[in-house]
Amino acid sequence: MNIEQIGKIFKQRREFLQIRQEDLAEMSGVNTRTINQVENSTGNPSINTLEKLAQVLGLELLVQVKQVN
Incomplete structure:
Protein backbone atom coordinates (compact mmCIF):
# COMPACT_ATOMS: atom_id res chain seq x y z
CA MET A 1 0.00 0.00 0.00
CA ASN A 2 1.34 3.45 -0.84
CA ILE A 3 0.79 6.91 0.68
CA GLU A 4 -1.92 7.77 -1.89
CA GLN A 5 -3.98 4.74 -0.88
CA ILE A 6 -3.46 5.43 2.82
CA GLY A 7 -4.53 9.05 2.42
CA LYS A 8 -7.65 8.03 0.50
CA ILE A 9 -8.64 5.49 3.18
CA PHE A 10 -8.08 7.98 6.00
CA LYS A 11 -10.12 10.67 4.22
CA GLN A 12 -12.98 8.30 3.40
CA ARG A 13 -13.11 7.07 6.99
CA ARG A 14 -13.03 10.62 8.40
CA GLU A 15 -15.86 11.69 6.10
CA PHE A 16 -17.84 8.53 6.91
CA LEU A 17 -17.57 9.40 10.61
CA GLN A 18 -18.51 13.01 9.79
CA ILE A 19 -15.42 14.39 11.48
CA ARG A 20 -13.88 17.64 10.27
CA GLN A 21 -10.12 17.85 9.84
CA GLU A 22 -10.06 20.36 12.70
CA ASP A 23 -11.83 17.91 15.00
CA LEU A 24 -9.53 15.06 14.00
CA ALA A 25 -6.56 17.32 14.73
CA GLU A 26 -7.85 18.06 18.20
CA MET A 27 -8.65 14.42 18.99
CA SER A 28 -5.38 13.02 17.63
CA GLY A 29 -2.88 15.72 18.53
CA VAL A 30 -1.84 15.98 14.87
CA ASN A 31 -2.09 19.43 13.32
CA THR A 32 -4.60 20.18 10.58
CA ARG A 33 -1.93 20.90 7.98
CA THR A 34 -0.43 17.44 8.46
CA ILE A 35 -3.86 15.79 8.18
CA ASN A 36 -4.48 17.68 4.95
CA ASN A 69 18.15 -11.05 -0.34
Whole structure:
Protein backbone atom coordinates (compact mmCIF):
# COMPACT_ATOMS: atom_id res chain seq x y z
CA MET A 1 0.00 0.00 0.00
CA ASN A 2 1.34 3.45 -0.84
CA ILE A 3 0.79 6.91 0.68
CA GLU A 4 -1.92 7.77 -1.89
CA GLN A 5 -3.98 4.74 -0.88
CA ILE A 6 -3.46 5.43 2.82
CA GLY A 7 -4.53 9.05 2.42
CA LYS A 8 -7.65 8.03 0.50
CA ILE A 9 -8.64 5.49 3.18
CA PHE A 10 -8.08 7.98 6.00
CA LYS A 11 -10.12 10.67 4.22
CA GLN A 12 -12.98 8.30 3.40
CA ARG A 13 -13.11 7.07 6.99
CA ARG A 14 -13.03 10.62 8.40
CA GLU A 15 -15.86 11.69 6.10
CA PHE A 16 -17.84 8.53 6.91
CA LEU A 17 -17.57 9.40 10.61
CA GLN A 18 -18.51 13.01 9.79
CA ILE A 19 -15.42 14.39 11.48
CA ARG A 20 -13.88 17.64 10.27
CA GLN A 21 -10.12 17.85 9.84
CA GLU A 22 -10.06 20.36 12.70
CA ASP A 23 -11.83 17.91 15.00
CA LEU A 24 -9.53 15.06 14.00
CA ALA A 25 -6.56 17.32 14.73
CA GLU A 26 -7.85 18.06 18.20
CA MET A 27 -8.65 14.42 18.99
CA SER A 28 -5.38 13.02 17.63
CA GLY A 29 -2.88 15.72 18.53
CA VAL A 30 -1.84 15.98 14.87
CA ASN A 31 -2.09 19.43 13.32
CA THR A 32 -4.60 20.18 10.58
CA ARG A 33 -1.93 20.90 7.98
CA THR A 34 -0.43 17.44 8.46
CA ILE A 35 -3.86 15.79 8.18
CA ASN A 36 -4.48 17.68 4.95
CA GLN A 37 -1.10 16.55 3.60
CA VAL A 38 -1.81 12.91 4.50
CA GLU A 39 -5.22 12.99 2.83
CA ASN A 40 -3.85 14.68 -0.31
CA SER A 41 -0.69 12.55 -0.45
CA THR A 42 1.57 15.60 -0.38
CA GLY A 43 3.33 14.90 2.91
CA ASN A 44 5.63 12.27 4.31
CA PRO A 45 4.04 11.37 7.66
CA SER A 46 5.80 9.29 10.25
CA ILE A 47 4.41 5.95 11.33
CA ASN A 48 3.70 7.57 14.69
CA THR A 49 1.54 10.23 13.03
CA LEU A 50 -0.36 7.65 10.99
CA GLU A 51 -0.91 5.56 14.13
CA LYS A 52 -2.40 8.55 16.00
CA LEU A 53 -4.81 9.26 13.15
CA ALA A 54 -5.71 5.59 12.68
CA GLN A 55 -6.50 5.20 16.36
CA VAL A 56 -8.98 8.08 16.35
CA LEU A 57 -10.54 6.88 13.10
CA GLY A 58 -10.97 3.32 14.36
CA LEU A 59 -8.47 1.92 11.89
CA GLU A 60 -5.58 -0.45 12.47
CA LEU A 61 -2.18 0.33 11.02
CA LEU A 62 -0.10 -2.75 10.18
CA VAL A 63 3.48 -2.51 8.96
CA GLN A 64 5.06 -5.35 7.05
CA VAL A 65 8.80 -5.49 6.58
CA LYS A 66 10.11 -7.68 3.79
CA GLN A 67 13.62 -9.02 3.76
CA VAL A 68 15.38 -8.57 0.45
CA ASN A 69 18.15 -11.05 -0.34
